[in-house]
Amino acid sequence: MHIAARLARAGVMGINRRNAEFTLRYNRRDRYPLVDDKLKTKRLAEQAGLCVPELYEVVEIEHQIKGIHERLARYPDFVVKPAGGSGGDGIVVITGRMKDHYRKASGAILTREELDYHLLNILNGMFSLGGYRDHALIEYRVKSDPVFGEISFQGVPDIRIVVLLGVPVMAMVRLPTRASDGKANLHQGAIGTGVDMATGRTLSAVWRNTVLDEHPDTGNAVTGVRIPQWDRLLHLAARACDLTGLGYVGVDFVLDREHGPMILELNARPGLNIQIANRAGLLPRLRAVEEHRAHLADLDARIEFAKRRFAAPTS
Amino acid sequence: MNPRQVYLVAGLLAAIGLGLFLYKYLVLGFPLTPTTRSEVWNIEARLVFDGTGSPVKLNLLLPQSSDRFRILDENFLTRGYGLTTGPREDGNREATWSIRSAKGRQVLYYRALIARRPAAQRAARTTPPPAPAEVRLHGPELEAARALVAAARAHSADVDTLVSALIVRLNQTRPDHNTALLLGPHPSALAKWERAVDVLALAGVPARIVQGIRLEGQRRDTGLIHWLSAYDGKRWRSFDPGSGRPVIPAAYFPWAYGSAPLAQLTGAARLRVTLSVARDVEAGIRVATTPGAASYSRLLDFSLFSLPIETQTVYRVALMIPLGAFVLVVLRNLVGIRTFGTFMPVLIALAFRETQLLWGLLLFAIVVALGLSVRFYLERLHLLLVPRLASVLIVVVLLMAVISVVSHKLGIERGLSVALFPMVIMTMTIERMSIVWDERGPKDALMQSAGSFLAAAIAYLVMFRPELEHLAFVFPELLLLVLAATLLFGRYSGYRLTELRRFRALAKEGP
Numbered sequence: 001m002h003i004a005a006r007l008a009r010a011g012v013m014g015i016n017r018r019n020a021e022f023t024l025r026y027n028r029r030d031r032y033p034l035v036d037d038k039l040k041t042k043r044l045a046e047q048a049g050l051c052v053p054e055l056y057e058v059v060e061i062e063h064q065i066k067g068i069h070e071r072l073a074r075y076p077d078f079v080v081k082p083a084g085g086s087g088g089d090g091i092v093v094i095t096g097r098m099k100d101h102y103r104k105a106s107g108a109i110l111t112r113e114e115l116d117y118h119l120l121n122i123l124n125g126m127f128s129l130g131g132y133r134d135h136a137l138i139e140y141r142v143k144s145d146p147v148f149g150e151i152s153f154q155g156v157p158d159i160r161i162v163v164l165l166g167v168p169v170m171a172m173v174r175l176p177t178r179a180s181d182g183k184a185n186l187h188q189g190a191i192g193t194g195v196d197m198a199t200g201r202t203l204s205a206v207w208r209n210t211v212l213d214e215h216p217d218t219g220n221a222v223t224g225v226r227i228p229q230w231d232r233l234l235h236l237a238a239r240a241c242d243l244t245g246l247g248y249v250g251v252d253f254v255l256d257r258e259h260g261p262m263i264l265e266l267n268a269r270p271g272l273n274i275q276i277a278n279r280a281g282l283l284p285r286l287r288a289v290e291e292h293r294a295h296l297a298d299l300d301a302r303i304e305f306a307k308r309r310f311a312a313p314t315s
Numbered sequence: 316m317n318p319r320q321v322y323l324v325a326g327l328l329a330a331i332g333l334g335l336f337l338y339k340y341l342v343l344g345f346p347l348t349p350t351t352r353s354e355v356w357n358i359e360a361r362l363v364f365d366g367t368g369s370p371v372k373l374n375l376l377l378p379q380s381s382d383r384f385r386i387l388d389e390n391f392l393t394r395g396y397g398l399t400t401g402p403r404e405d406g407n408r409e410a411t412w413s414i415r416s417a418k419g420r421q422v423l424y425y426r427a428l429i430a431r432r433p434a435a436q437r438a439a440r441t442t443p444p445p446a447p448a449e450v451r452l453h454g455p456e457l458e459a460a461r462a463l464v465a466a467a468r469a470h471s472a473d474v475d476t477l478v479s480a481l482i483v484r485l486n487q488t489r490p491d492h493n494t495a496l497l498l499g500p501h502p503s504a505l506a507k508w509e510r511a512v513d514v515l516a517l518a519g520v521p522a523r524i525v526q527g528i529r530l531e532g533q534r535r536d537t538g539l540i541h542w543l544s545a546y547d548g549k550r551w552r553s554f555d556p557g558s559g560r561p562v563i564p565a566a567y568f569p570w571a572y573g574s575a576p577l578a579q580l581t582g583a584a585r586l587r588v589t590l591s592v593a594r595d596v597e598a599g600i601r602v603a604t605t606p607g608a609a610s611y612s613r614l615l616d617f618s619l620f621s622l623p624i625e626t627q628t629v630y631r632v633a634l635m636i637p638l639g640a641f642v643l644v645v646l647r648n649l650v651g652i653r654t655f656g657t658f659m660p661v662l663i664a665l666a667f668r669e670t671q672l673l674w675g676l677l678l679f680a681i682v683v684a685l686g687l688s689v690r691f692y693l694e695r696l697h698l699l700l701v702p703r704l705a706s707v708l709i710v711v712v713l714l715m716a717v718i719s720v721v722s723h724k725l726g727i728e729r730g731l732s733v734a735l736f737p738m739v740i741m742t743m744t745i746e747r748m749s750i751v752w753d754e755r756g757p758k759d760a761l762m763q764s765a766g767s768f769l770a771a772a773i774a775y776l777v778m779f780r781p782e783l784e785h786l787a788f789v790f791p792e793l794l795l796l797v798l799a800a801t802l803l804f805g806r807y808s809g810y811r812l813t814e815l816r817r818f819r820a821l822a823k824e825g826p
Contacts, residue, residue: 003815006822014818016648017808089754117697124700126750188755209820276820 011281013272022286026165026247027268034244035266038137039083041244048243050236051262053079053254057138065119068138069112077141080118082127084134088185090127092118093141093155105154142262145255147228153178153217159195159227159253159261161237162270162282167289167296168234168306171195172277173202173227178217191215192277193222198311200230206276233261234303240266250274285310321806325799332795345789354594355387356530358568360425361589364580366417371396371582375425376526376571377408384568385430392424405573417583429568431530450516457517459493464518466493474520474547475561482543482559485511504541504556509574511543521546525553526577527569528590536589539577542567619788632665634787634794635778639664641797642774644804651811652766655747659740660770666736667775675775676768678718679736683764686711686745687752694749708742 007014034040045052056078059065072078076097082090092115093105102110110118119136121127128134148157155176162170172192179189186192191212194203202225205212213223227233237251240263250270253261275282288309296302339345360375377400380386391398396412403409412423452460467480484494485507497510508524515522522545528537542556542563553563570590571577580586619630639661646652654660667675689710693703715736744767752760777783786793815822 003819003822004810007810007815007818010821012810012818012821014808014810014814015651016811020806020808089750113697120699126700206820211820272814272818276818279821281821 007281011283011285012275013282013286015272017283018269018272022164022248023269027249028245031245032268035246035249035268036086037083038081038085038265039135041263041266042137042139044243045240045263048239050240050243051259053140053142053256053262053264055137055139059119059123059136059138062120062123065116068116068119072138078138079141080115080122081137081139082122082134083137084125084128084132085122086127090118090122095141142254142264143257145228145257147225148173148175148255150218150220151215151222151225152176153215156254158264159233159255160250160270160274161233161253162248162250162274163237163241164248164286164289165293166238166241166299167293167302168197168237169285169289169310170274170278170280170282171197172274173225174277175205175215175222177207177215186271186273186277191222192273193225194278194280194312195227196312197234198307200227200233201225201312202227203312204279206279209276211279228255229261231303234306235299236261236263238299238302244268318806321802325802328795328802329799332792332799335792335795336790339790339792347786354431354530356429356568357593358427358429358528358530359591359593360578361591362421362423362425362578362586363589364421364583364586366419366421366583368416368418369582371412371414371417371421371580373412373423373581373583373586374579375410375412376403376575376577377410377425378427378429378568378570379408381569383432383563385432387428387430389425389427392422392426394421394423396423405575407571407573407575421583431565446521450513452513452517456497459496460514460517462493463497463514468518474545475552477518477520478515478522478543478545478552478554479559479561481511481514482554482556486557486559505574508541508543508556515545523551523572524574525569526571526574527567528592530566530568530592530594537592539570539590540567544569544572619791631784631788632668634791635784636661636665637794637797638783638787639774639778641801642777643770644801646770646773648804648807649811651813652770653763654767654770655744655763656740656767659744660767660774661778662737662740663767663771664775664778667771668779672772672775676772679741679768679771681718682711682714682736682741683745683748685714686741687749690745690749694753704742704746707745708738711738711741711745 034044039055039058042052042055056075057064057068057071059068077093077095080092080094085091092110094102094110094115095105096103098109100112102112102115104110122134122136125132125134142156144152144156151157152175157173157175160172160174161168172194174186175191175193177189177191186206189208191205191207193205195201196203202223205222207216213221215222233253236253240251241247241249244266246266246268248268248270250267252264252267254264256262272282289305292305296305340347358378362373362375364371364373373396377389378384378386391410391412393412396414398410398412400408400410410425450457463481463484467477467484470480471477484491485498487494490498497514498507502510505524512522512524522543525542525544526539527542529540531537540556542553544551544553546552552561553567553569554561555563578586578588640658643654643658643660647654647657663675663679666679670678686707690703690707693706698706715738744764748760748764751763810818
């Protein structure tokens with residue numbers, strides 16, 4: 001039982017508390033579709049001038065699958081994802097072609113028929129919450145910024161910023177590893193590193209509950225890496241949160257080599273692993289925001305507050 | 316929303332539930348455990364015969380209330396027949412069904428609800444002496460009977476002991492000369508007690524045969540049994556047909572007196588009489604509680620006991636589902652076990668009710684494993700989602716049929732109960748599992764199925780404890796307490812047990 005007491009002292013938040021006191025309290029039900037449907041999120045972000053991966057095609061009915069290969073012919077690479085998917089399920093990354101076939105990020109070959117079948121499965125709701133009919137998005141494949149090139153294995157690392165009431169609270173970088181099969185999911189074996197909110201410098205990394213400083217596959221240091229355009233990321237995260245009308249969200253970014261920070265998706269039920277990556281509890285920060293939010297007038301004040309209050313202790 | 320409102324509502328619900336429960340328990344004396352029920356039985360006579368188109372008359376001897384049993388309720392299934400009931404000359408009660416013309420297979424029913432009188436209520440009622448018995452024996456039989464009476468008299472002091480002594484003699488495996496002469500070779504039980512009645516008439520003791528049935532658990536087709544009853548000067552006493560002692564086994568229920576057949580048919584052919592017995596535990600409450608209290612009876616009028624028996628059976632199970640749901644709340648929100656589908660384990664637990672736990676787990680694992688392998692093959696055929704789900708469902712149903720047949724052939728009767736599994740739920744489980752398997756790997760899929768199994772097993776163990784089943788059915792208001800506790804869990808924002816493990820790295824740090 002003393003574990004629970006220690007966790008409580010460290011301000012670690014459990015799922016029950018997140019649901020009861022944050023998602024249920026700050027996130028209105030009617031706003032969920034904005035983030036649960038990636039197509040809506042994308043359109044919303046585009047209207048607000050936030051940068052998102054360019055949308056190539058939307059497949060909403062079976063009929064649209066016909067001729068899709070011809071329409072995609074002009075793109076050397078792309079990503080297929082279900083609009084209503086969660087946790088990265090159903091995402092297929094195509095990095096190139098081999099004659100009539102496609103090559104996946106893992107190097108495996110995908111035939112045209114297999115891609116059609118995957119699209120059909122998406123439409124039939126195989127990956128959506130509750131099995132409802134879904135649509136498939138085909139969009140620009142993000143090319144990882146060189147800053148992360150040395151500390152990730154295949155795949156594209158992403159940056160998760162948790163925002164409460166428009167104030168960025170905590171952030172982490174998820175680095176794919178060989179074990180995670182190029183996916184940026186912590187429970188699949190990706191590395192999570194905490195981020196110093198003040199500077200955007202990566203802190204110590206956690207991989208499967210062990211703390212490490214180097215990438216297990218590339219051997220390069222993962223701590224102390226400076227995320228470029230950190231201030232811009234913080235601003236974008238806060239604005240995305242305002243845009244959706246949701247009080248408590250996780251904003252996922254990728255850093256594209258050419259286009260800079262892009263919003264990948266928003267999550268109205270952000271996970272709790274970010275606490276492990278940062279080796280810090282969320283609760284004290286969330287409480288601080290709840291306490292001071294009324295005095296933070298504009299965007300800059302909010303960012304300033306986050307950078308000041310949630311800076312990593314200088315060692 | 317004021318969070319205190321939840322506590323208020325929960326407290327109110329708990330208070331109502333607890334109040335009703337205590338009132339029913341303390342004031343009305345509803346029994347807390349299943350064992351304190353008094354014994355109530357449903358007995359049924361099913362009469363089947365083939366009509367030939369001519370007028371039909373069917374007589375059935377009916378049971379009567381006695382000092383040991385009380386008839387609470389009875390009804391007749393007449394189906395267009397005229398029905399009269401009334402006493403007969405031999406002291407029996409009789410029902411007569413009649414119809415102008417009956418053709419084809421006819422089925423008539425007599426049903427009664429009977430209760431055993433508690434020992435304290437068994438008043439030693441004196442009954443008027445019956446007409447003096449007439450002696451029907453002649454010649455050598457008369458002589459043999461006289462010798463038997465003389466021998467029995469020599470070893471007895473009163474009517475009880477005389478009858479006992481006679482029964483012992485008649486029951487001998489190697490009967491003496493006189494007994495053998497009287498009984499003849501291989502006598503039936505009925506013939507034996509007919510002789511006993513004759514012998515006792517010679518001794519001046521009025522006696523009669525009792526035809527009855529054994530009240531035992533659940534019997535679809537129970538045979539008639541016969542025993543002897545004798546008048547000791549004040550009242551009729553029954554004698555154990557085995558030991559001859561003047562105590563009748565508690566389970567023996569007298570249906571009719573004398574040796575007349577239970578049912579007689581004229582005008583039709585092939586009469587078959589089936590007697591069945593079923594313990595009626597629900598109605599037992601009615602008898603166990605103090606009768607006469609008006610408020611009590613009104614409460615019962617609006618309780619689950621007012622429902623037909625079949626519906627009551629449904630609710631016995633249905634009322635346990637909230638408990639299963641509560642178990643899932645605890646397992647998911649307090650422990651943090653991951654399962655396929657929110658309430659799927661409850662449905663599986665319901666199926667386990669018929670299969671028992673171990674067999675249930677085994678059968679379920681077999682069906683899911685086989686279904687999963689089929690699902691993996693279907694994946695390669697590139698089917699659309701709904702047809703694929705339907706295919707898996709069809710395969711699941713076929714698999715279950717095959718398992719039933721194979722286990723029946725192997726003599727494993729438990730395997731038959733696989734038919735009770737919720738097939739659609741299993742199909743969805745297989746589908747969910749294969750997606751998790753593909754997307755997150757076999758480890759995750761197996762973890763989640765293990766969680767589902769564990770949750771189902773725990774839900775089963777809680778849901779089908781006979782004590783809890785009884786409590787939920789007799790005191791359904793206790794479910795308000797479950798609801799109150801569930802509401803409180805809805806506001807629980809502490810850690811889940813699995814999170815203590817998940818975040819353990821964070822607990823190591825700090826002071």
